[in-house]
Amino acid sequence: MTFRNPPPNASIATKTEGSKKLFAPSAERNAPAICNVLKSIALRQGNALELASGTGQHIVILAKAMPNIQWQPTEVDPDRITSIQAYIDETNCSNISNPLLLNATQSGWSTKLYPMDLISLSNLLHLISMSEAETLIAEAATALSKGGRLFFYGPFKRSGELISQGDIEFDKGIRASAPDTGYKNDHWVISQASQNGLVLAKTIEMPANNLALVFQKEP
Numbered sequence: 001m002t003f004r005n006p007p008p009n010a011s012i013a014t015k016t017e018g019s020k021k022l023f024a025p026s027a028e029r030n031a032p033a034i035c036n037v038l039k040s041i042a043l044r045q046g047n048a049l050e051l052a053s054g055t056g057q058h059i060v061i062l063a064k065a066m067p068n069i070q071w072q073p074t075e076v077d078p079d080r081i082t083s084i085q086a087y088i089d090e091t092n093c094s095n096i097s098n099p100l101l102l103n104a105t106q107s108g109w110s111t112k113l114y115p116m117d118l119i120s121l122s123n124l125l126h127l128i129s130m131s132e133a134e135t136l137i138a139e140a141a142t143a144l145s146k147g148g149r150l151f152f153y154g155p156f157k158r159s160g161e162l163i164s165q166g167d168i169e170f171d172k173g174i175r176a177s178a179p180d181t182g183y184k185n186d187h188w189v190i191s192q193a194s195q196n197g198l199v200l201a202k203t204i205e206m207p208a209n210n211l212a213l214v215f216q217k218e219p
């Protein structure tokens with residue numbers, strides 16, 4: 001599967017000694033805040049899909065916090081699939097399925113994974129192009145069950161503006177590696193979601209200038 005490698009500063013994950021697990025400091029830092037929002041929007045039970053699961057640090061925390069939900073991790077990078085599996089193997093959680101190799105920006109995956117009650121995507125939209133983001137949003141909308149929820153977390157422009165010096169520099173660094181990528185505007189994401197039958201349910205300011213957008217599919 002071909003995929004675009006994120007720039008090194010946007011996806012730092014290091015090997016852990018004596019294990020196949022990778023460790024991303026940012027995933028460790030943002031997991032509690034992400035988990036809290038997901039807990040507040042998830043149904044009591046159902047199927048949840050995580051796109052771009054990264055190292056696997058998030059999925060084990062989410063599965064432990066929401067044991068009645070069956071979690072499906074996915075990733076485009078085979079090395080990260082190995083890491084996700086290592087995190088799963090270390091837990092006793094029976095509510096995590098084996099990770100699937102999935103390019104979230106490629107058309108067609110939604111039909112294989114439908115119906116999902118919850119879809120979570122953290123820290124990817126700024127690393128892909130607008131047309132890739134359009135495909136990802138359309139596929140996620142199709143994969144959701146009626147009334148299902150979609151959660152996006154990460155850095156975004158607000159009303160077209162980068163909101164801090166750190167965001168200006170991070171966005172510039174990302175676009176220096178891949179000019180067609182970079183921060184997406186919150187209004188643009190909301191409009192794309194709306195065109196795919198998703199209604200904005202919540203906008204939540206998150207730590208470190210990040211944003212969570214929660215959408216619901218029309219029943």
Ligand SMILES: C[S@@+](CC[C@H](N)C(=O)[O-])C[C@H]1O[C@@H](n2cnc3c(N)ncnc32)[C@H](O)[C@@H]1O
Nearest residue numbers: 010011027052053054076077103104105122123
């Ligand atoms: C910045 S990391 C975020 C990982 C994790 N979601 C988190 O928040 O810690 C971006 C991840 O997206 C994955 N990725 C990049 N392009 C992708 C694609 N087209 N489909 C699925 N995953 C992708 C990368 O392999 C990487 O693990």
